[in-house]
Amino acid sequence: MIEGEKLIPINIEEQMKTAYIDYSMSVIVSRALPDIRDGLKPVHRRVLFGMHELGVRSNTPYKKSARIVGEVLGKYHPHGDSSVYDTMVRMAQEWNMRYMLVDGQGNFGSVDGDSPAAMRYTEARMRKMAEDMLIDIDKETVDHSLNFDDTLEEPTVLPTRIPNLLINGTSGIAVGMATNMPPHNLSEVVDGTIAYLENQDITIDELIEYIKAPDFPTGGTIYGYDGVREAFKTGRGRVVIRAKAHFEEVDKHECIIVTEIPYQVNKALMVKQTADLIKEGKLEGISDVFDETGKGGMRIVYVLKKDAIPNVVLNNLFKHTPLQSAFSVNNIALVNGRPQQLNLKDLIYHFIEHRYDVVYRRTQYELKKAKERIHILEGFMKVIATKDTLDRAIYIIRNSKDTQIAKEGLIKEFELSDIQAQAIIDLRLGRLTGLELDKIREEYEEIKAYIIDLEDILAHKERRTQIIKEELLEIKAKYGDERRSVIEYAGGDISMEDIIPDEQVVITISNAGYIKRTSVNEYKTQSRGGVGQKGSATRDKDFIEHLFVGTNHQYMLFFTEKGKCFWLRVYEIPEGGKNTKGRAIQNLINIEPDDNVKAFICTHDLKDQEYINSHYVIMATKKGIIKKTCLEQYSRPRQNGIMAITIKEDDELLEARLTTGNSQVMLAVKSGKAIRFPEEKVRAVGRSGSGVRGISFDNDANDEVIGMITIENPREETVLVVSENGYGKRTFIDDPETGEAVYRITNRGGKGVKTISITEKTGNLVAIKTVSDEDDLMIINKSGMAIRMSVSELRVMGRATQGVRLINIKGNDSIAAVAKVMKDDENETESEVNDTDTITNE
The missing domain is CATH 3.90.199.10 (Topoisomerase II, domain 5)
Structure with missing residues (x-):
């Protein structure tokens, strides 16, 4: 040890604590956190x-x-x-x-x-x-x-006159704490700050009416508002930001175009990550991605595959890529040198307090300078007030040995201060004219009034408040702009339902098993007897066999002819126009190659226990077997499907309906007969059961069930039957006036009664539906031609009559499917004719 030095033993734990606290405070105060006042x-x-x-x-x-x-x-x-x-x-x-x-x-x-x-x-x-x-x-x-x-x-x-911390935000990592504050719109912040100045008891909810949400430089959509409100009220919250995207057709390919991305997202890295996910098969439905950003602005193009559903692909992009990001708000800033968490009102309060301080100190400074100036002007006015006083002052200055003696002479002669005397000595000769004297007096009066005004500002806080308001409005006029980030208040956790509208759609399934959904508005109402417009493109020797109507958000249960049940959401079915072929149903559900979908049910929430336990599925087979099972049995389907009904050899499932347990059931066969019996006649059994006989056939071995309907209001509903050659009619179930049964109620298993007169002209019965005047009717034939008409145009006829022609059948064509659609008042009834076809009405 060097001479003169000495060792002082210390506790290393205490030393490390002290040193670390000093270091952390240095980082917090001098490096990582912003000052609340200027941000x-x-x-x-x-x-x-x-x-x-x-x-x-x-x-x-x-x-x-x-x-x-x-x-x-x-x-x-x-x-x-x-x-x-x-x-x-x-x-x-x-x-x-x-x-x-x-x-x-x-x-x-x-x-x-x-x-x-x-x-x-x-x-x-x-x-x-x-x-x-x-x-x-x-x-x-x-x-x-x-x-x-x-x-x-x-x-x-x-x-600063700018509320910088609010409009630009900041981020920083200190020791033991961090800050992450989002930017906001200047115009909104100024409006909110002025509202606070006018009412300092304003609540945060009232401030939110002015400052609606963060406003990010890269735009985007703020998805959901709960996190924003939480951040405004507590200083902590999670703001979800989504890219702005729209759909566009580029070179005959459907594309998703992104024009704005979330804040602090690296665009190039995001595009690369997306491309990697596509290659790995984790993002389906995208064939390629391009970054076409240029002088025209940001433009990222996601090229979709032909069978992709744009809304579903976009939702997957939000879920798996930074096209949706979260900004974690943590409003920590230095208040009087100490870190503090701040809500929206705190941020405005501290900025306003800073402005009060700046305006007060500026006014004091200007008052001091004004008093210094008026003091000098008073000296000028004493010396050059008259020609005699001016001459005396010039004489003193001229006859003095040096400046100091001249200054002392002026002070003694005119009773001036040292500052006033120095200003007179420094005065240019050009300012000794009479005209300049008038200017000095005018300046004196102006500064005198200015001093009174400054003293009034210092004395009254209301004056300072008004100045702050005016300066804020000036800032808003100079720099205020429109909000860039759109707010989607209804947003929340990722959900398909939030993206896809719950609109009515038509689902078509072809004989070869191609499925698609089309907006119901694409089909136009036509007069009875029209040839119809093209309803769906089909492949060679294929034709449309099933046509159903549902909504995007409903659950669909698919029932196959072998008795299996599969589960899908309607929006998961590929979307296509009337003239597109659709997608093979095997690509959507794991159906066996030799199986076909025969029936489907649209249900609501399958997780609602009360709903699924109060509804039943009734199924019918071609051989006349009927089965009833509680919907709860079908609320947990597996990916590979579940067994819905045990089908016997040479039979197949034909129809499935959802009921409440109090319906009536009607089965129709192609020979033109129908049977009606209460649903309660069929006992509910488990999924593995095969059912009981619903209708018996005559000795005709070729006869079979063509359809099943369930009846809820027999005096209001009518039965529509359609034959394969385009004939059809409506018949009352019960007479609406007398209540007498047109189709009498029997026990299940009987042969039934005639529902349409079958002739060679009409062809066999192919469809049975329950309809009312509020329904529209859609008929599609095997060649793919479709017609839509109003059910109210069809008059009610007797049970055993032949009916009228509903659609013209050309050559060997025949009816493939019939469905009813709710009437759309916005669609005008019109008659459309194919260029090569003619209309013949009976």
Whole structure:
């Protein structure tokens, strides 16, 4: 040990605690967290102040970035040059700052994460908004402290007129805490701040009416509002941001076009991640992705496969890629040098308190300067008030040996202060004219009135409040703009239902097993007897066999002829126009190659226990077997399907219906007979059961069941039957006046009664439906031609009659399917004719 030194034993645990606390506070206060008043960290403040001191303003030429960085490093910020340059660069990047403070010239990076050019290549200057953050800094409005080597002074805060922390936000990681504050719209923030000035008891809910949500520089859609409200009220919250996207057809391919991405998302990295997910098969329905961003703006193109559902693909993009991101709000800033979590009202309050302080100190400074000036003017007026006094003053100055003697002579002669005497000595001869004397008197009166006004401002807080309001409105007029981020208040967790509208759709299944859904509005109402418009394109020797109507959000239970049940949502069925072929149903459900879908049921929520336990599925087979099972048995289907009914050899499932247990059932056979019996005659059994006999056939071995209907209101509903050659009719179930049964109720298992007179002209019965005047009828034949007509056009006939022609059948064509559709009042009834066809009405 060197002589004179001594060792002092210390507790290493206490030393480490003390050192770490000192270090952490240094990081918190001097590096990572912004000041609540100007929203700036020390490095940001030093960059702007350094540019101010250099005179690099918005109306001056650009100056090399290296020159600015050197100024800040040498005078105020003794750290690495990269920290200063990176800070300046960020303040010039439009995708990072909602309102930029630096005007950069050269390569300042890109939203793809590209680095900016070296500081020796780029140039910069302040923007006008930055000047408004530094305005009045020379009027003793803020405190200054010594720089790192005690040779210069730097401001501890800027006297900003801009609510910078709210409009630009910030992020930073300190020791033991972090901050992450989103940007907001300046116009909204100014409106909210003025509302606070007018009513300081305003609630956060009332402030939210003005400041609606964060407003990100990259736009996007704020999806859901709960996180926003939570952040405004507590200072912590999770704001979900989605890209802005729309659908567009490019080179005959359906595409998703993204024009805005979430805040702080690296576009190039996002596109690469998406491409990787496509290659790995984790994102289905996309064939390619391109980044076509250019001068026209951002444009990312996702090319979809032919059978892809655009809404579902977009939802998967939101789920698996940064096209949907979350901004975790954590409003922590320094309040009087101490970190504090702040809600929306706190942020506005502290900014306003800072403005009050700045306005008060500025007014004091201006009052001091005004009093100093009026003091000098009073001296001028004493000396040059008349020609005699002026001559005496000139004589004293001329006959004095030096300036000090002249000053003393003036003080003694005119009773002046030292400052007044010095100002008179410094006065130019040109100001000793009579005209200049008038100007001095005029200036004196103006400053006298100005002093009274300044003293009034200092005496009355209302005056200062009005000044703050006026300056805020001036800022809004200069820099205010429209909101970029759209707010989708109804958003929340990712859900298909949030994206896909619950509109009515037509589901068609062809004989070869191709399925699609089409908006019901694509089919137009036609008069009875029309030839019809093309309803669906089909492959060679294929024809449309099933046509159903449902809504996008419903659950679908598919029943196959072998008795299996599969589960899908309607929106999972590929969407297509009337003239598209659809997609093979084997690609959607794991159906066996030799099986076919014969029936489906649209249900509501299969997780609603009360609903599934109060509804039943009734099934009928071609051989006249009927089975009833509780819907709860079908509420948990597996991917490979479940057994719905045990089908005997040479039989197949024909129809399935959803009932409440109180319906009546009617079965019809192709020979033209039908049977009606109460649903309660069929006992509910499990999924594995095979059912009981519903109808018996005559000795005709070729006879079979063609359809089943369930009846809820027999006096209101009518039965529609259609034959294969296009004939059909409506018949009452019960007479609406007398209530007498047209189709008598019997026990199940009987042969039934005649429902239509079958002849060679009509052909066999192919369909039976329950209809009312409020329904529309859709008929489609095997060649793919469809017609839509109003059921109200069909008059009610007797049970055993032949009916009328509903649709013209050409050649060997015949009816393939019949469905009823709810009437759409907006669709006009019109007659459309194929160019090569003619209409014949009976």
